[in-house]
Amino acid sequence: MTPQELRLACRDGSFTTNTSGYCAGYVQANLVILPKSWADEFFVFAQQNPKPCPIIGFSKTPGEPVIRVGGKDVDIRSDLPQYRVWRDGELAGEPADVSDVWQDDFVTFLIGCSFSFEEALLADGLEIRNITEQVNVPMFNTNIACEPTERFYGNQVVSMRPFKAADAIRMIQICSRFPNVHGAPVHLGDPSLIGIEDIQKPDYGDAVTVNEGELPVFTACGVTPQAVIKQAKPPVCITHSPGCMLVTDIPNSKLAIF
Structure with a gap:
């Protein structure tokens, strides 16, 4: 289409x-x-x-x-x-x-x-797990604070895609070309460091498989305004x-x- x-x-x-x-x-x-x-x-x-x-x-x-x-x-x-x-x-x-x-x-x-930079990742031969598994990307609330205004404040929401270490480095390089669609990741590795207890229990979207030897890579997400709007x-x-x-x-x- x-x-x-x-x-x-x-x-x-x-x-x-x-x-x-x-x-x-x-x-x-x-x-x-x-x-x-x-x-x-x-x-x-x-x-x-x-x-x-x-x-x-x-x-x-x-x-x-x-x-x-x-x-x-x-x-x-x-x-x-x-x-x-x-x-x-x-x-x-x-x-x-x-x-x-x-x-x-x-x-x-x-x-x-x-979703816009997923095309560039696929073109470079990187697997996007949520596309492979035909589910929505997993998204999580975090403890990463946004810069507040008088009425809008809260923490970032992130999306997660798993990669092997070498592929995670390449993913960062590719995503850095696209600052208008969130750009480079905000975190990779231990999810607890950004307030995520279980990457198999996303706050939005669907869980995806994270294989042994893969790093979860977290990118800022446009669901963030929804978390802020709640407050x-x-x-x-x-x-x-x-x-x-x-x-x-x-x-x-x-x-x-x-």
Whole structure:
């Protein structure tokens, strides 16, 4: 499928799974939608925390549901497989379409996703375990603090992919080319050092096999805003459901810095 075909499949309800491994070559984006009265401060929070919250685009006019920066005819209300709706910091639902909760003051942020650099890793011959096992990438809450603003604060969420040591080094080299989709990992090795008790029990997504001799490699994750939103408690917020991204028409090569 092309990105537009996948978005249309989301729109008509025929595509409902996670987007890892789909539409090779194109940027996938995490989603945060907030009322204008909260959006300006979130923008500052994201600028202060570029590893977990790298902004790749945002709506220019509050209430605008067509996000042209994402590609042709992107209706942000329907073109992801699944959303999360938050009210006062509590998860209120996970619909496939958010048209019925849309507000005229909403501002949309598209945030880089680690799914985008998976293509470069695969092209170099590295295995992506969650793609091999056809599951969602495992994601974990950590003790790595974000730089706070007045209302937005909390710890980073990370995604995890296991590699042998030599492959982990190569993974770091490749991911460093893509700072707008989280860039180089934030940690590798002992998960307890960043507050993760059991890598077979992810907070989001699915567990994957970690073979003997492999290192778990942890990358900053765009689910971080959801953890922060729980504490900030805006009256309403819309995000993607973990693993269910907006697949854009932006080539991954556009985000590589070398």
